[in-house]
Every structure is written in structure tokens, then in C-alpha cells.
Amino acid sequence: MKILILEDEIPAYKKLTSYLDDFFMGDSYDHDWSRSINDGKEFLMNNGYDFILSDIQLLDGISFDLFDEIPTNCPIIFCSAHDNYLLKAFDTNGIAYILKPYTKSDFTKAIEKYQSLFNKGTYHKINKKTIHNLKSALQSENISFKKRFVIKKTNGIQLLNVSDISLIEASGDFCIATENSGKRHTISMNLGTIFKQLNPNKFFKINRSEIISIDAIENIESHFKNRLLITFSGGKDKVMTSSSTTSDFRKWLEQ
Incomplete structure (x- = not known):
């Protein structure tokens, strides 16, 4: 049994190999691991695999592009954090997926099923038409997320790119957004409205009043009552998860 794992996140890769060890229960299997399309291409060109476990977003692009360039006949199980247009496209095309964050039971069922x-001989092999449908669904999903906010200043209007935001804090009927550089801006929306417009792969609501960007996290420390202290770029003070969000936050970090 030979398996290819396409996963750019190291914790997620370790989780997959741990589940594979348990699934095969001592039976021998071999695997290759790639974090990028470029390395994955080399593996696919020079090896054959019984099945592939693949994230969608890799270090240098999306895995759909890899399978578009190098066709494969073996089953592909996508490990995806997307839960909107893309999963509907998976269902429509009969392609296997495991929704992150997944459990060992989810993993086992997916492999056994496919x-x-x-x-x-009833598995739907991925082809160019299917890849085109999946890419279109991914594009539609990405378009639905907020790209920037319009900030009203005394001297005019400023655009704040979502990619530059490290933290968003509730402040009455408004919110304060902190940039990675430390600059702070007032957004004329409440926290719940803002959170619904952000990519859930990038932003997490760590408590009732704060949303943090995964790209801004610099350090995480354990705290009392099952809470975590987070140091983030641009912030002078640390922020803290609530006891009720800590478990989901840990899972979110491993996506």
C-alpha cells in the first residue's frame, strides 16, 4: 500500500499519519508527503499510489491545478475546511472529502467508503471537467468573503485590507480593527456582522468580543480555567480565548 499525502500544515500531516497508523493496525504501508504543488508533481510523475490524501490549499497554490496537469486514476480524498459551495460541488461530482476539523471516525469512514x-469500479475518477467544476466552486466561495473595509476618517475615506488585520474588537455598536503594523481603525459594524463576512479559515472568534487572524498569531500560552493567552502582531497586550472556545480554537489551529 502506497499513499501520497498533500498537506502544507505540519500538525495536519502528523494527524493524518497518526490516523493511518491506527487504520492499518500494523500492516505495512508507505507514504510520500508534499507540502507544495511543485514537489507533489515530482512524486506523481515518478510513482504510483493506491490513494491520495489531499488538502486543497498548498504552499504554492491549489491541489486542483496539480491534478489538472497530471491526471491520476487512484482515489483522492480531499481534506477540506470549506463548507459551502465547494462541498456541494464535491457531493455533485461524487468526489471524496473529509471536512476539517475531522475525527478519527470521520477519517476511517471516508477511507473505507472510497x-x-x-x-x-463505482468511484468517480477525477477528470478535467470535474476539476473545472471544483475550481469554479472554490472561486465562488472565495468571492463571498470580505476583501476590504471602507474606513471613514476625518480627512476622507481609507480602505483597510482584510489581509492586514490582526485583531477585531467589539466596542459598543462599532468595532476596532488592529493592523499588523499596530494601527487601529473604527469599523461601523458590530462584531457578529463582521465575523459572518470573514473567511473562517483565516479568522476565529476567540471570545464574545474578539476575532483574531491566524496569520497574526505569534505565540500561544496555556492559562487558567482552560484558556489560552495569545500574542499577536500589532498588539501591545495579549488576548485570551474563553473556556468555551478553547477546544474549537485548538482544532481550528490544526486545519
Whole structure:
């Protein structure tokens, strides 16, 4: 049994190999691991695999582009954090996926199901038409997320790119957004409205009044009552998860 793992996040890769070890229960299997399309291309060109476990977003692009360039006949199980247009496209095209954050049970069921379908010859092999549909769904999903906010200043209007935001804090009926540089801006929306417009892969609501960007996290420390202290870029003070969000926050970090 030979497996290719396409996963750019190291914690997620370790989670997959741990589940594979448990799934095969001592039976021998071999695997290759790539964090990028470029390395994945080399593996696919020079090896054959029984199945592939693939994230969608890799270090240098999306895995759909890799499968578009190098066709494969083996089952592909996508490990995805997307839960809107893209999962509907997976269902429509009969492509396997595991929704992050997934459990060992989710993982086992997915592999058993698609091994069975493939052995029976009823697995839907991924082809260029399917890849085109998946890319279109991914593009539609990405478009739905907020890209920038319009900030009203005394001297005019300023655009604040979402990618520059490290933290958003509730402040009455408004919110304060902190940039990675430390600059602070007032956004004329409440926290709940803002959160619904942000990419859930990038932003997490760590408590009732604060949203943090994963790209801004610099350090995480354990704190009392199952809470975590977070140091983030641009912030003078640390922020803290609530006891009720800590578990989901840990899972979110491993996506």
C-alpha cells in the first residue's frame, strides 16, 4: 500500500499519519508527503499510489491545478475546511472529502467508503471537467468573503485590507480593527456582522468580543480555567480565548 499525502500544515500531516497508523493496525504501508504543488508533481510523475490524501490549499497554490496537469486514476480524498459551495460541488461530482476539523471516525469512514467504491469500479475518477467544476466552486466561495473595509476618517475615506488585520474588537455598536503594523481603525459594524463576512479559515472568534487572524498569531500560552493567552502582531497586550472556545480554537489551529 502506497499513499501520497498533500498537506502544507505540519500538525495536519502528523494527524493524518497518526490516523493511518491506527487504520492499518500494523500492516505495512508507505507514504510520500508534499507540502507544495511543485514537489507533489515530482512524486506523481515518478510513482504510483493506491490513494491520495489531499488538502486543497498548498504552499504554492491549489491541489486542483496539480491534478489538472497530471491526471491520476487512484482515489483522492480531499481534506477540506470549506463548507459551502465547494462541498456541494464535491457531493455533485461524487468526489471524496473529509471536512476539517475531522475525527478519527470521520477519517476511517471516508477511507473505507472510497476504497470500497474504487474496488467495485463505482468511484468517480477525477477528470478535467470535474476539476473545472471544483475550481469554479472554490472561486465562488472565495468571492463571498470580505476583501476590504471602507474606513471613514476625518480627512476622507481609507480602505483597510482584510489581509492586514490582526485583531477585531467589539466596542459598543462599532468595532476596532488592529493592523499588523499596530494601527487601529473604527469599523461601523458590530462584531457578529463582521465575523459572518470573514473567511473562517483565516479568522476565529476567540471570545464574545474578539476575532483574531491566524496569520497574526505569534505565540500561544496555556492559562487558567482552560484558556489560552495569545500574542499577536500589532498588539501591545495579549488576548485570551474563553473556556468555551478553547477546544474549537485548538482544532481550528490544526486545519
